[in-house]
Amino acid sequence: MPSSQRNDARKFYDPDQNPQERRGVLGEFRRLTTTFNTSRDTYLQSGNTGILQTIRKADELYVNVKQTSDATIDSRLLANAADLSHKKAAQLTLGDVNAGIDVDEFVSKCIGYMRHGPDLSDAASRATQRDPNDSDDPDEGDAMNWEWLGRAACLQCNTRPVVSSWLLGPLSVQKRTRQLTQRRENERFDATQVIRPQELRQEDLAQQQDVSLSETCNTIFKLLVKTIFDNIDEVTGILSEEDSEEKKHEVMDKYNICDDGGVPLYKFCINPDSFGQSVENLFYVSFLVRDGAVGVSTDSRGIPTLHKADERPPHETQAMGIEKYQNIFSLDFESWRELIDAFGIEKAMIPHREERSEDTGTTWYAGG
Structure with a gap:
């Protein structure tokens, strides 16, 4: 790039600007x-030129x-100056916005408007026809045409177009359909179909739970x-003393028998179709x-x-020195899934229990 073009480019953007000059700006x-x-x-x-001097x-x-980072400071200052200029222009047009409306001036303007309105002669003639003895009339001496002021104020603020009276109302009306209620004849009372409630006591519930x-x-x-x-009979008929330990364990796992003559706890209790019934x-x-x-x-x-x-x-148990040990066994859902995969459980040894529904209602005849 020629030096002249390089100097023109650095006129507006110079990443290598003198640090001292930049700090001064x-x-x-x-x-x-x-x-x-x-x-x-x-x-x-009014009359202050501080905003103009700031922009210059x-x-x-x-x-x-x-x-560019330094240019954002200038743009922020310019935006604040523009907002302040807009506020100052509003004050020049409407006066001090914080002062509000001058009530005295507004009332005097309204009085002048009503006194110079039309039909003022009719109002004066009506005032002369009043009873001269009625000195307590608050409107005595009031020549202001309030009707003229009211009409002018209302018509200026009413932007609704003139329409027929039947158009006044909501734009969309949903017609409600009346729902006809069908009256049913009085059903005959059949005493033989009355179900007698079963009275349950705490003892009955406890006994029923213990029995189940x-x-x-x-x-x-x-x-x-x-x-x-x-299963022990099946395994004994298949295995012999010459079989290897690997084959023995394979056959015993197939028939759910361990080498100590017991049934695997997990295979016996785990139900692969129901976590709740496994618990x-x-x-x-x-x-x-x-x-x-x-x-x-x-x-x-x-x-x-x-x-x-x-x-x-x-x-006898006490004489032999047999002691009981208590252990707490916990089973969560993840462990249940892992046990199913580890032992290859495909079918529950304890049959799956279906939910039972019991009918406790009995009919009774009412004697008359």
Whole structure:
């Protein structure tokens, strides 16, 4: 690029502007902005040229502005000056906007308008025909035509076009259709179809819950015992002593039997189709363990297993030094999914329980 063109370009934009010159220009702009902001009330006075002087000073300083960030300061000052000029122009046209309307001047103008209005002679003649003895009339001596002022004021503010009276109203009206109610004949009362409410007591609810819990626990216990004996017979008929440990575990996993003779806890309790019933199955098994009907152990691989416990009277258990241990087992949804994938559970060993609906209403005949 020729030097002449380079100098012309740097006339308006120069990223390598002398730092000292730039600081001087920015300082002048800051002082000018401060003076403008502190003198706003003075510049609004009539005859004051402070706004014009501020714009001229900003134009002089803008010649030495060579970077865009510095130009924003000038544009902000110019915008503030334009707003103040608009406010000053409004004051010159309407007067001081903070003072409001001069009430005395407004009243005097209205009085002059009403006195010089038409039909003033008719109003004066009506005033002379009044009773001369009526000295308490507040309108006595009032020659102002209020009707003329009212008509002029209303017509100037009414911009609605003249329309027929039947057009006055909302533009869109939705016609409401009347809904006809169908009266039904009085239905005959059939005393044989009256349902007698069943009275439930707290004892009945507790007994019903205990019976349901006991039945479910007994069903699960019988299923566990049957599974252990049947699957052990199947595994014993297939395996032999010469088989490898890998094959033994493969066959036992197929028939849900562990090497300690128990059933895997997770395979027995987990229902792959219902997370809620999986939790319920663990709940029922815990009752069987508490009552001493089922025992929990681990096989050679550390997998928890379930066994049929030997029934012993309490004194014999105490004499043998058998102690009970209580553990808290938690099962969340993610663990439930992981157990299904880890053990390859495809079908629940404890059958899926369907929701039961009970009809407790009974009909009764009313005696007359």
